[in-house]
Amino acid sequence: MVYLIGLDVGTTNLKVIVYDVEQKAQSVYSCPTRTHYPRPGWAEYYAEELWTDMAALLRQAVRQLPEAAAVKGVSVASMGEAGLLVDAQGRALSPMIAWFDTRAKAQSHWWREQVGQVEVYAVTGHPIHPSFGVNKLMWLREHEAEAYAGAAYWLSAEDWFLHKLSGVAATDYSVASRTMVFDVAAHQWSAALLERAGLRPELMPPAYCGGTAIGQVTKEAAQETGLAQGTAVVTGGHDHICASFAVGAFKPGALMDSTGTSESLILTIPKVLTSAEMCRQNFAQECHVVANRYGGLAGFPVSGYLVEWVNRLLEHGDIAPDFGLAEAAAVPSGSEGLLFLPHLRGSGSPSFDPSCRGALIGLTADHGRGHLLRAAIEGACYELKSNILALESAVGCQVEKVYAVGKVTQSDLWLQIKADVSGKELIVPKVREAAGLGAALLAGLGAGLFRSPGEAIASLAAGYSETKPEPEQVLFYEHQYDAFYSKIYPALRELHHALAEQP
Numbered sequence: 001m002v003y004l005i006g007l008d009v010g011t012t013n014l015k016v017i018v019y020d021v022e023q024k025a026q027s028v029y030s031c032p033t034r035t036h037y038p039r040p041g042w043a044e045y046y047a048e049e050l051w052t053d054m055a056a057l058l059r060q061a062v063r064q065l066p067e068a069a070a071v072k073g074v075s076v077a078s079m080g081e082a083g084l085l086v087d088a089q090g091r092a093l094s095p096m097i098a099w100f101d102t103r104a105k106a107q108s109h110w111w112r113e114q115v116g117q118v119e120v121y122a123v124t125g126h127p128i129h130p131s132f133g134v135n136k137l138m139w140l141r142e143h144e145a146e147a148y149a150g151a152a153y154w155l156s157a158e159d160w161f162l163h164k165l166s167g168v169a170a171t172d173y174s175v176a177s178r179t180m181v182f183d184v185a186a187h188q189w190s191a192a193l194l195e196r197a198g199l200r201p202e203l204m205p206p207a208y209c210g211g212t213a214i215g216q217v218t219k220e221a222a223q224e225t226g227l228a229q230g231t232a233v234v235t236g237g238h239d240h241i242c243a244s245f246a247v248g249a250f251k252p253g254a255l256m257d258s259t260g261t262s263e264s265l266i267l268t269i270p271k272v273l274t275s276a277e278m279c280r281q282n283f284a285q286e287c288h289v290v291a292n293r294y295g296g297l298a299g300f301p302v303s304g305y306l307v308e309w310v311n312r313l314l315e316h317g318d319i320a321p322d323f324g325l326a327e328a329a330a331v332p333s334g335s336e337g338l339l340f341l342p343h344l345r346g347s348g349s350p351s352f353d354p355s356c357r358g359a360l361i362g363l364t365a366d367h368g369r370g371h372l373l374r375a376a377i378e379g380a381c382y383e384l385k386s387n388i389l390a391l392e393s394a395v396g397c398q399v400e401k402v403y404a405v406g407k408v409t410q411s412d413l414w415l416q417i418k419a420d421v422s423g424k425e426l427i428v429p430k431v432r433e434a435a436g437l438g439a440a441l442l443a444g445l446g447a448g449l450f451r452s453p454g455e456a457i458a459s460l461a462a463g464y465s466e467t468k469p470e471p472e473q474v475l476f477y478e479h480q481y482d483a484f485y486s487k488i489y490p491a492l493r494e495l496h497h498a499l500a501e502q503p
Contacts (some may be wrong), residue, residue: 001070004063004437005217005227007054009033009157014050016057018065021449027064028433029057035098043098047084050096052162052383057221060444062226074165074217077242078157079180080178080254080286083133085140085151088164093147097136104135109286111135112182115196122274123193125177125184125285126218126293127352131463133179140234152202154179161297163226165233166215169205172235174295175285176207184287184294210237210245210289211445211453217346222430233367234446240264240297242438243405247429248457250290251348253400255391257292257418257426259408263348265384267296267399268393277394281350289442290453296395297418298387300348303405306376309344314369327370329375329413333473334370334418334480337362340379343496348383348392351489355500361488378477379396379416381421382485385477387420403427404467405434408433412467420473421481428465 002022005473015030033051036044060067081099084092097103099205111120118129126132133156141148155163156178176182176189181197181204183190189204208214212235224230236242244256244266251268258264272294274283284297302309307325338359346354360375388399402424409428410413419426431437439458450456463465 001066002438003065003071003477004443004447004449005058005071006236006441006443007074007076007161008239008433008436008439009050009076009161010435011079014054014440015433015436015438016054016061017462018061018435019437019440021444024459026432026437027061027194028436029061030364030385031057036095036184039088041102042096045082046100046325047092047096047377051161058225058227067366068226068228068404071227071231072162072449073213073234073447074227075234075236075443075446076161077236077239077304077439078161078175078402080156080238080240081131081133081136082157082177083136083154085147086153086155086160086162086163087150088152088165089353090196093151094140094144096157096160099131099141101136102130103126103132104139107135107138113192118279118410120180120193121279123183124180125272125274126180127279127449128180131474132195134181134199137199137203138224140383141199142240151203153205153472156203158271159205162214162233162235165221168215168233170214171205171207171209171237172212172237172289173287174210174237174241174289176237179204179390187287197229200403208235208244209233209291210338211442213321213446226388230444232447234443236439236442238286241286241295242442243287243434244268244295245289245453246434246441246457247405247431247439248405249401250288250293250453253397254403255388255399255401256403256405259303259404259406261303261305263380263384265298265387267298267390267395267452269296269395269397272493273395275394277285281390281394282352283349283394289438292463292479296305296391298349298391300342300387301345302342305343306340306380307373310372310376314372314481315371318337325373325377325411327368328373331370335375336367338367338371338375339365339485339488340372341492342379342383343489346491349387353493355497356489357496357499359488361484378421381418384418384482385481386486388424395421399424401425401427403429405429405431415467416470419469421477423469423474423478426467428467430463431460432463
């Protein structure tokens with residue numbers, strides 16, 4: 001009996017994933033992530049509240065096992081940019097500010113004005129943005145001076161749970177990357193950037209590669225969670241990176257495409273690239289949980305949301321397991337001349353234009369709901385193609401395989417359109433709860449159960465399904481993209497900006 005546990009600290013839910021190494025089976029326990037909104041634009045978590053909820057899930061999970069000692073390691077996958085201040089005893093001195101909290105815009109502006117995008121990107125691989133951890137830390141220094149003065153560490157979400165389990169202050173390279181003051185090439189905190197910001201370098205916890213054992217479950221944590229005292233506590237990573245590891249997308253040229261409400265892309269690359277082109281395209285880069293690998297991050301804010309929006313707008317009712325796409329499947333490729341620019345919440349990479357808006361081009365009285373649904377899917381797939389082309393150009397390598405995960409993999413139609421528009425073969429891993437499972441596998445590496453990342457992935461025996469592009473459809477969509485779709489955003493950009501500036 002050998003078990004590994006991965007904690008998944010997500011925006012919507014907290015989860016405990018128990019991986020039975022011998023039976024190749026998973027058990028999942030979850031509860032909502034309690035989020036507090038004290039002011040418009042603010043979002044916080046109470047760190048002790050999160051720990052109480054996670055500890056309860058752990059007790060529930062461990063009770064189902066033959067014995068607590070059968071758990072050989074525990075690790076954490078978490079959201080990337082949330083964080084808080086703690087004192088020397090690990091007590092929370094501030095709320096944990098959520099990754100999507102917007103209060104640190106002034107601090108982000110300071111970086112842009114006083115340091116500059118080029119310098120920040122050259123060190124951190126990240127474009128300047130208020131969500132990153134250093135901006136939240138600077139905001140607390142300005143607005144919560146007493147908490148800042150008494151702080152021993154700035155802990156990101158992963159780090160908080162590692163500390164509660166082991167009493168050790170530590171982070172991993174991937175989550176450290178999301179602070180915007182981590183030197184991704186040197187794998188260490190940037191003394192130069194911390195000095196520029198006037199921050200105490202000792203606030204930043206020691207950083208290690210994902211899968212590194214940093215301590216053991218303490219007596220107190222054992223009493224709270226049901227885990228055995230002495231169980232290995234291991235660094236995990238940013239949830240998207242942990243998920244890419246779990247599905248096996250960690251070889252150079254492998255792209256993980258995670259489609260839910262939004263769409264997140266992670267291209268695995270063998271070295272950090274802080275070129276002007278990567279900076280111009282706003283592609284974030286962070287250290288991977290696999291040694292000597294990096295993740296090039298791209299994405300766009302609406303994908304699955306597009307279909308939900310069209311269904312809701314047209315009163316389709318409850319969305320069926322196939323996303324209500326039977327009508328879309330009956331429409332020919334190209335939606336009979338209807339094109340959908342899916343920038344309902346601005347554009348994602350590579351343009352990153354928050355003032356851009358959505359648009360329907362070529363709409364006629366002959367178009368129905370099925371046309372709108374198919375055009376929405378095709379629009380999202382064109383955005384995927386745009387990002388793949390931009391990533392390949394900036395990185396200088398071809399995307400070899402696309403590993404598709406998320407709710408969209410339930411739709412054969414959507415997968416086929418993705419393959420045809422992108423021209424890439426899609427690999428759909430038969431893996432559930434990829435982020436938490438990735439953390440569990442990292443726990444196995446740190447505990448010595450696996451000798452390599454490849455051996456950890458091989459232990460899953462999960463299997464895959466494949467969706468291959470159809471050559472005739474690839475040619476059709478290449479023409480549609482080059483002749484029409486790629487020209488819509490540039491043609492409408494000035495008009496959309498003028499509309500956005502209206503009072």
